[in-house]
Amino acid sequence: MNPVNIKNNLKDLLNGQNVHVQLSVPQLVEAATSRGEAVLTREGAVAAETGKYTGRSPKDKYIVDEAISRDKIDWGNVNRPISSEIFENLYAKVIDHLKQKDALYVFKGFAGADHESRLAIQTINEYAWHNLFAHQLFIRPTKEELAAHEAEFTVVYAPTFHADPAVDGTDSETFIIVSMEKKIILIGGTEYAGEMKKSIFSIMNHILPEKGILPMHCSANVGKDGDVTLFFGLSGTGKTTLSADGDRKLIGDDEHGWSDNGVFNIEGGCYAKTINLSRENEPQIYDAIRFGSVLENVVVDPETRIPDYDNGSLTENTRAAYPIQAIDNIVDPSVGGHPKTIVFLTADAFGVLPPISKLSKEQAMYHFLSGYTSKLAGTERGITAPEATFSTCFGSPFLPLHATVYAEMLGEKIDDHNVDVFLVNTGWTGGEYGVGNRMKLSYTRTMVRAAMKGELHNIETEKEAIFGLEIPKEIPGVPTEVLNPRHAWADKEAYDQKAKELSSKFQENFKKFGTVDPAISQLGGPAPLS
Structure with a gap:
């Protein structure tokens, strides 16, 4: 035809x-x-069920x-x-x-x-x-x-x-x-x-x-001075939470492009997860679900028509779709200037990566290609210990071209616009999952806000031994013992062993990209101290 x-x-x-x-x-x-x-909820949203397919069918x-x-x-x-x-x-x-x-x-x-x-x-x-x-x-x-x-x-x-x-x-x-x-x-x-x-x-x-x-699977917001920040991160890393900042306006929550003019939202709406949604924890999303919004696979009481966001009997992947204008603190139209700051979010359940580290362009390309976070024990059948998971460019299911095309574009734009890039670990500190503790959200917010304000642009750092990451020695409002993850572990040898274990997973994952500039491919560690 x-x-x-x-x-x-x-x-x-x-x-x-x-x-x-x-x-x-x-x-x-x-x-x-x-x-x-579909049925109409009390708030006027349309609630529909999708039958046996409650998520994407990648195969x-x-x-x-x-x-x-x-x-x-x-x-x-x-x-x-x-x-x-x-x-x-x-x-x-x-x-x-x-x-x-x-x-x-x-x-x-x-x-x-x-x-x-x-x-x-x-x-x-x-x-x-x-x-x-x-x-x-x-x-x-x-x-x-x-x-x-x-x-x-x-x-x-x-x-x-x-x-x-x-x-x-x-x-x-x-x-x-x-x-x-x-x-x-x-x-x-x-x-x-x-x-x-x-x-x-x-x-x-x-x-x-x-x-x-450059197309990007990320959220974006902008400060009062027009400074744009991009947030990349897989599910569970805190992307939605950290990009929703009362002092900044949202450009978009999921998909963006970066052109010679700056950053723009690819979409006109939001597609938010709603499992365990509450007004207390996520007021922007909760209040955006109103007349004309679409609820997908959310259980609704047949009499009161009140959605039960805690009910995952149809699927844990319950969703809400609504126009971005349903959120108050937005940029309209959804465009901004060139990013000043990029944040890669990971929830490292191995407790190895620093809570924040400043990346060189080459390190940014490496961690962009890797797209690392952890799956936790109990989240999926058969997972009994934390597992490293990698999603290329933080969006591997949606990349038709070779991953290096996107990484090279990112590197060029970081150079062209002198962008500060940070790797932020919202996962565990003081030990791996089950031993250590989850990084306090208040500390993470303080670190991210300092990064967005440019306060970490020319700070004194120390180099972490395995991945060669530059760790700030001091950030106001964050205990110094938290900043270097090795210092937070009581058993230093156990930390070293776990760091090498994670490093080997990074290196094994990176083999799939074939021939990559050695200045980038070798950044999975181990890296010598300078």
Whole structure:
């Protein structure tokens, strides 16, 4: 099926009598509830359940093997190839499936708050609540922008179409297929709305580097003087908590680009975890869940319609989607200048890494490529002791290109804009998990705020022995014995042994990147003291 046929099929679908384009939030709420797709909570949020798929399906994600992108994609377990023939056959079946539906919903909008580099997108949804999700998560156009809108990429989402692996060439009933040539994202067999969000992010990770823009899986905020800070970190490292600072405004909580103009949010909304959510601990998220927000797999009392955020019976991965404007302390539009500070967050359950250390450009590239944190005992079946886990560039599932492309861009931008980079350990001190204690949040906040204010730019440091990290000797408000992790351990030999153990895990993980500049690849330790 050539691009012309793809375009004509799409045009025929969009011209159908069952198509509703750019419905308002109240219209989509009405449609979702009246059609039985979701229920309305006491606060007016739409609550939907996604059935057996309560998270992303990475093993069912494919990129079409096409000449336009074949030599650029980092093929492997994350970026799995699929043939044009399989894609085209499935695409034709999905289009026929959607034509038979009594209603389809279309959202037109953008990815990227920077007008010079934004991507015009549209989603075609079988479910009204999925279209509401897209409306809240992506950037909504003005009337003038909508009138001139021409989608560059289209998400075609048919959750009730299930592939037959024996006939359709997939591994299961579920599929998320990206065609860079046809500019189509085809999703079927799953009701998990997050597939739309992350598929568009993957597209941005493919096309932005060609424009000299670094796509980043991070949060960003800005101070009163216009100073921008980026926060990278995997789940459980404190990214949301630390980037939500009352003295600073939020640019975005999850996905950003860094262009010659500065930093911009890729999205127009937030997709927050809600398990154990409370107003006391996370007031911004709690109060943002109001009329028009989408709750995913949150158990709701059938009579009072009060969400039970402590109930993980459907999944621990409960979520809320809402427009960023539902948060008070934001930058609107979601753009900022060039970062002054970058913070890499890790929750090191081995108790080895310093609570804060200043990184050279090469160390920043190393730890960016590594994307380290720990999984804790009891968090997953079979884990009986802390495990090191690595997610390349803090977002490996969404990187179509080789990781070194993103790391090299980061290094160049750090040089060009003289950015201070810090590695912050929000994990354990004085011993590993089960022996030591979790780093006090008050200490971490003090250290991060000192970094953002530039107070650690020219401070006296001492070099940690294994990774060669530069540890501040003194930070006002933080006990000096906390700053160097070896000093915090009663058993120094035990610390040394555990540090070498973690170092070996870093080095083993780094082998997957192949040939990397030795000035970077050797930074996993052991490093000699100067």
